[in-house]
Amino acid sequence: MHPARADIQVDTPEVRVTEWRLVPGSSTGRHVHEMDYVIVPITTSEMTVFAANGERSRARIDAGKSYFRKAGVDHDVHNETTSEIVFLEIELKDQG
Amino acid sequence: MHPARADIQVDTPEVRVTEWRLVPGSSTGRHVHEMDYVIVPITTSEMTVFAANGERSRARIDAGKSYFRKAGVDHDVHNETTSEIVFLEIELKDQG
Numbered sequence: 001m002h003p004a005r006a007d008i009q010v011d012t013p014e015v016r017v018t019e020w021r022l023v024p025g026s027s028t029g030r031h032v033h034e035m036d037y038v039i040v041p042i043t044t045s046e047m048t049v050f051a052a053n054g055e056r057s058r059a060r061i062d063a064g065k066s067y068f069r070k071a072g073v074d075h076d077v078h079n080e081t082t083s084e085i086v087f088l089e090i091e092l093k094d095q096g
Numbered sequence: 097m098h099p100a101r102a103d104i105q106v107d108t109p110e111v112r113v114t115e116w117r118l119v120p121g122s123s124t125g126r127h128v129h130e131m132d133y134v135i136v137p138i139t140t141s142e143m144t145v146f147a148a149n150g151e152r153s154r155a156r157i158d159a160g161k162s163y164f165r166k167a168g169v170d171h172d173v174h175n176e177t178t179s180e181i182v183f184l185e186i187e188l189k190d191q192g
Binding site: 015019040063066086090 | 162184
């Protein structure tokens, strides 16, 4: 697995927005989310997700359909499909 | 101008995400942003923006290219194009 591409679009005291692009065969690498976050899928895709315990699952994302997660998620996201996966990660800073 | 469609995708204590869909000839109506917010354009479009003083301007948005604004923006967004405009608004709650 080679690394996904991460480009920061916004970085203010309030929020950080990162565009993630995973070409086929790439992965984010294992990471822990330190902040609450919203994901906005740009592509409709299937992600392969490895949890901290190594458990593997599939997660479908739908273009334009956002979702929210609390801080603490610990995982590695792989692209095992034949198409690029693109999504924006919006991390919420200063949430007390 | 008929009203744009607004669908709430996420509403938690931390954040609210609203999907805005403006068919040609529709508008958001004048509104004041009470919270800091991020816009994620889903379409590449040209918005017509009326500021609080009535001043009219054009603003291009690019699909997947987010931007951040502080609370206090007071405007009305119109779609004077021939294509639907779609974007997500991510409002940041509890920012002190």
